[in-house]
Amino acid sequence: MSRLRLVIVSLAVLVVAAGAFMAWKMLQPPPADLDLARTKVTANGAFSVSVAPEAGEATQGPLHNWVVTVKTPQGAAVDGATIAIDGGMPQHGHGLPTSPQMTKALGDGRYLVEGVRFNMGGWWEFKLVIDAGGVRDAVTFNLVL
Amino acid sequence: MPSRLHGLFASVALLVALFGLSACQDDLTPEQIAVAKSLTIDALAPAPDDPSNAYDTNGEAAALGAALFADAGFSANGEVACATCHLADRQFQDDLPLGRGVGETDRRTMPLAGVAWSPFLFWDGRKDSLWSQALGPLESAVEHATTRTAFARRIASQHGEPYRAVFGPLPDLTGAPASAGPFGTPAEIAAWENLDAAARDAINRVFANGGKAIAAFERTLTPAQTRFDRYVRAVAEGQKPADADRFTPQETEGLKLFIGRGQCINCHNGPRLTDEHFHNTGVPAAAGRKPDPGRAAALAMLDGDEFNCLGPYSDAAPEQCAELRFMSRDEHAFEGAFKPPTLRGVAARPPYMHAGQIETLEAAIDHYSAAPAAPQGHSELQRLDLTANDKAALLAFLRTLTP
Numbered sequence: 001m002s003r004l005r006l007v008i009v010s011l012a013v014l015v016v017a018a019g020a021f022m023a024w025k026m027l028q029p030p031p032a033d034l035d036l037a038r039t040k041v042t043a044n045g046a047f048s049v050s051v052a053p054e055a056g057e058a059t060q061g062p063l064h065n066w067v068v069t070v071k072t073p074q075g076a077a078v079d080g081a082t083i084a085i086d087g088g089m090p091q092h093g094h095g096l097p098t099s100p101q102m103t104k105a106l107g108d109g110r111y112l113v114e115g116v117r118f119n120m121g122g123w124w125e126f127k128l129v130i131d132a133g134g135v136r137d138a139v140t141f142n143l144v145l
Numbered sequence: 146m147p148s149r150l151h152g153l154f155a156s157v158a159l160l161v162a163l164f165g166l167s168a169c170q171d172d173l174t175p176e177q178i179a180v181a182k183s184l185t186i187d188a189l190a191p192a193p194d195d196p197s198n199a200y201d202t203n204g205e206a207a208a209l210g211a212a213l214f215a216d217a218g219f220s221a222n223g224e225v226a227c228a229t230c231h232l233a234d235r236q237f238q239d240d241l242p243l244g245r246g247v248g249e250t251d252r253r254t255m256p257l258a259g260v261a262w263s264p265f266l267f268w269d270g271r272k273d274s275l276w277s278q279a280l281g282p283l284e285s286a287v288e289h290a291t292t293r294t295a296f297a298r299r300i301a302s303q304h305g306e307p308y309r310a311v312f313g314p315l316p317d318l319t320g321a322p323a324s325a326g327p328f329g330t331p332a333e334i335a336a337w338e339n340l341d342a343a344a345r346d347a348i349n350r351v352f353a354n355g356g357k358a359i360a361a362f363e364r365t366l367t368p369a370q371t372r373f374d375r376y377v378r379a380v381a382e383g384q385k386p387a388d389a390d391r392f393t394p395q396e397t398e399g400l401k402l403f404i405g406r407g408q409c410i411n412c413h414n415g416p417r418l419t420d421e422h423f424h425n426t427g428v429p430a431a432a433g434r435k436p437d438p439g440r441a442a443a444l445a446m447l448d449g450d451e452f453n454c455l456g457p458y459s460d461a462a463p464e465q466c467a468e469l470r471f472m473s474r475d476e477h478a479f480e481g482a483f484k485p486p487t488l489r490g491v492a493a494r495p496p497y498m499h500a501g502q503i504e505t506l507e508a509a510i511d512h513y514s515a516a517p518a519a520p521q522g523h524s525e526l527q528r529l530d531l532t533a534n535d536k537a538a539l540l541a542f543l544r545t546l547t548p
Contacts (some may be wrong), residue, residue: 026408026411026527060183060414060415061414061415061420062467063264063422063467063471092411093526094478094525095473095475095478096473097420097422097473098471098472098473099471099472099473099474099475100471101470101471114468114470114471115467115471116469118409118423119414119420119422120412120414120420121180121410121414
């Protein structure tokens with residue numbers, strides 16, 4: 001087999017294997033040990049963050065809002081923060097279907113995030129990057145719908 | 146093989162076959178029943194209010210809208226009404242690969258039942274309300290090819306009384322050109338630009354109100370109950386389905402595939418069997434045409450549309466325009482992406498896809514199983530390698546979604 005042919009065949013095998021792996025991944029249930037906590041400390045320990053849908057429980061389909069509460073690890077409310085929102089479905093390799101934004105500070109370290117939608121059932125990541133008092137830290141929440 | 150051993154094998158095989166058969170009957174798991182229930186018409190919430198249309202639930206507006214929908218006078222050649230392509234006895238679509246008005250469009254005519262639940266309209270979602278959607282084809286050179294002043298003049302001459310009853314007085318149109326608008330012929334565009342801002346605004350308002358009346362009518366077109374809905378309702382309530390509603394083992398198998406290994410439910414979810422989002426599923430370009438950018442080209446149109454939720458002709462406060470404000474504007478992610486149409490009624494509605502590229506439902510299932518590379522952008526599909534039995538089961542299930 002010529003070298004070129006070997007490269008082409010190897011690439012084709014890789015592509016098929018990658019496709020099969022993605023297909024297999026999409027069919028897997030979320031990991032059994034997935035941390036579904038709605039209150040977490042950010043990656044570098046700067047903030048304690050809680051998330052909750054503004055009303056009821058999050059469901060697949062409708063556009064809805066979340067309330068994010070930011071505190072110091074000692075429990076004091078953090079005001080004046082800005083929050084960037086990202087996320088997606090790790091098992092499907094796509095992001096959030098909308099661009100949610102923090103639109104309002106509600107006081108007592110609470111912030112309104114508008115424009116959240118989960119358009120499929122399954123495991124979603126909801127990633128927040130929080131900037132407050134010159135400190136930036138990030139946290140990822142898991143949701144299973 | 147000794148005959149005793151042979152017999153033993155045969156008995157075991159029979160037992161396995163019987164067990165297999167019983168496992169394919171109505172025995173959906175509680176989880177599968179819960180998921181199936183989420184797809185039924187019983188799970189359909191009332192149509193959401195459209196805050197950008199103050200008349201969306203107004204009965205008089207709906208009656209006017211029905212008249213406008215049927216009036217071929219709103220077209221350049223006097224022959225094209227909304228109802229020309231949206232045929233009431235054909236799920237409000239036309240069975241053609243590409244819609245035909247004054248000329249031929251680039252896309253398949255979409256069915257209308259349940260359209261009031263859609264946050265974004267058209268295959269690419271380039272409109273953010275039903276009333277704004279209704280205005281697009283009127284000004285399209287290949288659909289109605291009418292203009293805003295021609296529209297306002299016909300409202301005044303043919304629909305004046307019901308219009309005034311809903312929307313109040315019409316502006317004085319005595320000086321308005323017979324046919325002028327921003328998307329017409331060069332002469333029509335020039336005539337439009339010659340009008341002063343106040344005159345254009347007054348005519349735009351009549352045009353927008355016409356759209357709002359049509360939207361009020363279209364809001365009354367709701368999805369009908371199907372055998373699938375009745376079957377799942379009975380199973381979920383622990384009742385025996387009526388004989389006419391009972392699923393065959395093949396249909397049940399198809400339902401399981403639809404919500405399981407087939408992954409159809411990823412995009413075709415909720416009671417209208419669409420997630421209302423935009424997906425690249427690698428559908429080939431229509432014969433002889435360039436690949437269609439789909440949603441990627443719609444984002445700038447939405448933001449630049451004077452008839453969007455945030456525009457001067459919307460009845461919504463800006464904070465009520467959440468769909469538009471928080472829509473993803475990631476053009477790259479939406480390259481070649483289209484909205485999954487509702488699957489209610491799908492079996493009676495060939496051809497399929499945004500330009501009718503796929504002639505039969507069998508071929509559509511083959512497409513999702515094979516998951517070919519996209520003509521542009523990246524297909525979200527993963528190969529399923531469905532067997533002939535799988536495909537037949539999915540087909541049988543999809544047929545239960547037609548009333």
